[in-house]
Amino acid sequence: MQIKLLVEGANMKPGPTLSQKLGPTGININKVIQKVNEETKNFKGMKVPVELEIEPSTQDIQVKVFSPPASELLKKELNVEKGSGTQKKMQIENASIEQIISVAKTKFPNLLCKDLKSAVKTITGTCVSLGILIENKPATEVEAEIDEGKYDKEINSEITETSEEKKKLLKEYFENVKSEQEKIIKQEEATKQAETEKKEAKEEKKTGKEKK
Secondary structure (H helix, E strand, O other): OEEEEEEEEOOOOOOHHHHHHHHHHOOOHHHHHHHHHHHOHHHEOOEEEEEEEEEOOOOEEEEEEOOOOHHHHHHHHHOOOOOOOOOOOOOOEEEOHHHHHHHHHHHHHHOOOOOHHHHHHHHHHHHHHHOEEEOOEOHHHHHHHHHHOOOHHHHHOOOOOOOHHHHHHHHHHHHHHHHHHHHHHHHHHHHHHHHHHHHHHHHHHHHHHHHO
């Protein structure tokens, strides 16, 4: 019997879906949860695809863990909780190419990519949808640079560590980006508020005339 689930690493809990699927087998649900949590402990805090192979007659449980979605790996690597939601206007972080290579190496076995370079480009594509800058640039621009071979040295050498100096520069650049984004948000909120007040004033004026 095969069961596919998407669970939180090291924090799987009882639920109706699991009970419904395991109930007829007579297998102890807590035993399954304990085994899954043990197998997914390296992915704590991330959503992880899991495949259970269960033999009801022997009560044998086999757990196969797949790497988490690329978006989950990126969020963990960059220590962010969620994606932008408005990628064209708001960026959530500034990654180094080394960090992208690191995520690509982790995800590579589960990607339909012929080589690491293709995997790096795939992860870069996920950065586009999450709103993540790479090397101080929009991820779409970096995708083109990967095709041009700009990062071949780092990719071929599988460099996954970012120097402290580079981290500092990336952080400084992103702080400026964040500051500009916050200004834009405030301007948009002020404009929206002014429009609301103008509309309310117009409605009040109209109501006043009707009363007369």
